Amino acid sequence: MRSKQIFHENFISRPYWWDAAPPVKRNVPPPETTDVAVVGGGYAGLSAALRLAGGGTRVAVLEAGDFGTGASSRNAGLVSGGNYLGKGLKGLSEAEAATLMGEAFRALDLVEEIIAAERIECHYERTGRVVAAAVPAHYTALAGTLDRLNSFAGSEASMLPREKQRTEIATDAYSGGMIVNRTGKLHPALYLHGLLRAAEAAGASLHSDAVVQTIEGARGHFELSTSRGKVRAREVIIATNGYTGTLTPWLRRRVVPVASYMIATETLPPDLAASLLPNGRTLTDSRRVLRFARMSPDGSRMLFGGRARFTPQAPQEAAPVLHRFMSEIFPQLKDFRVSHAWCGNVAFTFDFLPHAGEQDGLHYCLGCNGSGVAMMTMLGRKVAERILGAASAGAFERPSFPTRPLYRGDPRLFLPLVGGVYKLGDWLDRKRVR
Template sequence: MDPAIFHPDFKSRPYWWDAIDMSNDAPADLPARADVVIIGGGLTGLNCAIELGRGGAHAVVLEAEALGCGASTRNGGGVSGGNSIGKGLSGAKGRSAGGADAIIAAMIGDAAESLTHIESIVARENIACFYERTGRFIGAFTPKHYAGMSGRIAMLNDVAEADAHMVPRDQQREEMASDYYYGGMVINRTSKIHPALYHRGLMDAARRHGATLLGQTRAGALTRLADGWRVETNRGPIEAREVVIATNGYTGGLTPDLKRRLIPVASHIIATEVLDPALAASLIPKKRTLADSRRVLCYYRMSPDGTRVIFGGRARFTQVSPEVSAPLLHAMMLDRWPQLKGVRVTHAWTGNVAFAFDHLPHMGQTEKGLHYALGCNGSGVAILSYLGAEIGKKILGNANKVPAFDGRNFPTRPFYSGTPWFLPAIGTWYRFRDWLDRRLA
C-alpha cells in the first residue's frame, strides 16, 4: 500500500466499528415459533421488531452474519428528509397545488416523515448516537445543475418542509472551504448520525420490547403453511404467522423474485487520520453533511468528534479492495479540498446499497404474502427505518394510513436475475458524462 495515502495503522473496516463490539452477544436459542420472523438484522428489521414488540407481538430477527454487519453500520451517517425522492420520475399525472406531481408529493411527504420517525425513536429509546440536525449542503457540479436545484426548491419546501435555500457560488465558502462547486442548495431539514451506535441502540430497544435477535443464523427455504410460514435456518426451523424480508442491498437467492427487482451497488468510504484542529474546524464551518450533483456521487462529513473527514462515493459501482477504492476516494477528496494533501487514510470500507429501477423505495407483500421494504436508493438510514416501522404497524393492524410506497408496482427488466453485470459499463459512462458536463460548464 502507498504510504503516502495509507496510515501505518490502516484498517480495512468501517471507522464506525471502532465504537462498538461487532462480535455481538452469543446467539440466543432459536424459538420453535414466533409471531413474526424478520429476515435481515439491519435498520429495517430492527425498526420493524421494535414496532411489533410495542404492539405485543413477538418478533424473531434472523441475520446471516453478525448483527449489523451490512450497510446499516457501513453508511456515511447522513439522514435525509425526503429531498432525494422522485428524481427519476417526471411523467406521472395529476399536479398538486404546490406544482409537484401528486403521487411524488405523497412519497416526498412520507419520506419527510421518515426524519421525524428517526428523531422520535432516538429520543423515545434514549439512543446515544450523536444525532444532530445540522443540515446538508448539496454542491452543484455545473451551472446547469444549480439551475435544476433552483427549480426544485419550492417543491421541497412546500411538500417536505425542507427549509431549503440556494447558496450562490460567491457565498459557497460559508458552507465549505472550497471553490469546487458552482454554488448549491442547503437543506436544513436533514441530519447526521453515528450509524453503528444508532444500530446498537436499536438492538437494545428491540430486546427491551421482547424481540429475539439471532446473528449467525442464515434463513433457508421458506414454506407456506396453512397458518403462516416455516423458515428453515442453519440452526433448525422456525414457524411464524408472518415473514418480513428486510435484506435490501444483500437480497439474494432466498427471494429470487425480489432479488431481480433490485440493483445492488457498492458504495465506498474512507476515514482520514486525525487532522490539525484548526484545519478540521475550517472545512465545514456549519458542521453540515455534504454531497453533490454528480452522476458518480460523493458524500462526506466530519466525524462526530470533528477530528477527521469521512468521505464516501461511488469510487467503483462494484465491490473492490481498499487498495483500489481508497486512492480514488482520496483523490476525489483532494479535488474538493486541496489543503488536505498529505493527509492519510486510517480506514476504508464498502457496503451495498440497493437501487430500484424506478429509483423509489418499495414496501408491500409478494404474491405469496411475504412482507418487504427494499430499495433505499442510497438514502436508507431514514426511509428504511420508517418503512420497517410501517410494516410492523401494518402487521399489527395499527396503521392509520397506507404509506405512499406501499403496494406500488415494483418493476424489473426482462432477463434480469439480480446480478448487475452491467454496472462497470454504467460506471464508465457516468464518469465520462460527468467529465463532459464539467468541461462544458
C-alpha cells in the first residue's frame, strides 16, 4: 500500500484521545498571591496541586496552553508499576535498585487510589503487558531480569516462550517475551480531566494560557511574570517534563525532549480487533527504536506508536513509517487505514531515571523516560508532600542530576546520530539471527 493510501478519508492530525476528552480552558487570570505556584498542568502538576489543596495550601497551576494539550493527553495510556526503570539501574547496588523499584511499584497503587477516590472514569484496567523480544538474545536478556522485577517491583512477571506467544499477541514477528501482570492501561486524556476536576474541587486554582516568562526572587518570596500578569508565591514547582524550556536553564540542560509518535487505525472488523491482543494486554518490545501498541478502550481500533523519527516531523509525515512498523508486526492490518496521527514530547534524562528535588529554591519533578502516567503522578505527589513537611521528595530525589558538556537543551544536533546508532544496533541484532 502506498503511503498516500494509508489515510482514511476522515483522517485528522490530532490525538485519538481528544475525540472523547479535548483540551479545556480555564480562562481565569491567576491570583496576585498564592502559597505555591505550579508551572505545568500535566499529570505531575495536577497531582501536586491536588495534594497541596487537599492539605489546605493555596495553589495555582499555570499552564502555557489549554489543559490537555501536552504529553499527558498524547501518550498511549500505559501505566507501569516499577518494571520499566531498565537502563537507569545499571551500575547501582542491589539496595539502590530495590529502593527505586519499590517506590516505582507504589506509583501504580497511587494511580489506582486516585482513580478510585476521585471516581475518575478513564477506562482503567490492570490487564498486564507483553514485553516482546525482538530477537532470541533479547528473550534471554529479559529472562535475566525476571527475578529482580518480581522481588523488587512485585511485577508478577513470567516468561512467554515463542511457541506460546500467539496466546497473547497475534503475530510471529517476535521471539517470545515477558508478561508483566502488574501494569495497567487507561484513557490518558480522561485521566487528565479527572485530575483537573479533582484538583479544582479540592480548592486549587487553574489557569490556561498563562505562559511563565520569568521567575525572580528566592524561596519564600518568588515573583513569576506570566502572560496574564504577575504572581507572588512562597514556593514554586516546575512540572514541565518534555516541554522544559529556557525559563529554567539548569533543568533544561538535564532533560532531552524526544518526540514520540502514534497512530490510530480506522474501526476494525470485530473478530479481527478481538484477535490482535486477545487478553487485553498492552504491548511493548525490546528494540532500541521502541514500538508499542494497545487496543482502544472500546476494543475497536489498534493504537500503535514508536520512535518513527528522531528529528521533528509533522505527525502525518511520520504516520506511514508507523503504519509500516505496525504492518511488520501485524500483517493482517496492512490494508487498514489510519484515522488519527499525533505526537508528543517524552523527557529522557542522561541517567535514564526520573528526578525530583530542589534547585535554587525551585522544586522540580521531571524526566519520565517514556513511562510518565504513574511516575509523574507520583513525583507530583512527592514534591507536594515535601512542601507540606516531608523530609524529601522520595527515592527519586537523587544525589546528582547529570547533564553532558555543551548540552544546552536542544537535542536536534545529536538525536539523529543517536537514532542512527539505535537503528544500526537493531539491524545488527536481526543480522546475527539470520
